Amino acid sequence: MSLQPGPVLPTAGMTFDQMLERVRYEGAYPTRERAGEIVRAVLAGLGRQLTGEERVDLAARLPVEAATVFAFQVPDPQQLTGREFVKDLAARTGGTPATARWDTGTVLTTVGQLAGHDLLTRILAQLPSGYGLLFGRAELTQAA
Known part of the structure; x- marks a missing residue:
């Protein structure tokens, strides 16, 4: 039995429809419409958290419809x-x-793939603790 992950699908130049389909598949949502609701809710929340260059750089890497939802939010x-x-x-x-955790992880994992390693590292450095796992990354802490 192989424990290798499934195929890595390209994310560069992803359309919003492709993003919704990926989230629908990864999150096991019954419809594309439900996936769209989740994507919009999570991106709006992330838009309220992220500021500065990371916000601008991430918006540039998201499909236009996703970037609009994300960038329209006023950071808290x-x-x-x-x-x-x-x-x-x-x-x-x-x-x-529990469902919000699932929804967040499903969307932010895709967002992290769109962002790429370097930008995601910068984003995680800006955000408070607890986001690494939501983006599908291990979050290591230093011993006191």
């Missing part, structure tokens, strides 16, 4: 930790913390 003055981000998404969408 108080950044949320990864856990608070998930709780906030659950409250805004009426979901449970």
Whole structure:
């Protein structure tokens, strides 16, 4: 039995429809419309958290429709930790913390692939703790 991951699909130049299809498949959502609702909710939340050059650079790498949702948000003055981000998404969408965690991880993993390694590293350096796993990266902490 092989434990290799599935095929890595190209993300450069991804259209919004391709992004929705990837999220629908990875998140096991029943319809593309449901995937679209999740993508919009998570991107809006991320748009409220990210500022500066990382915000501009990420918007440039997202499909136009996704970039619009993301960039339209006014950043909150108080950044949320990864856990608070998930709780906030659950409250805004009426979901449970478990489904909000699933939704967030599904979308942000795709966003992280679109961002690429270097930009994602910069994004994670800007955000409070807890976002690494949401983007599909291990989050290592130094021992005290």
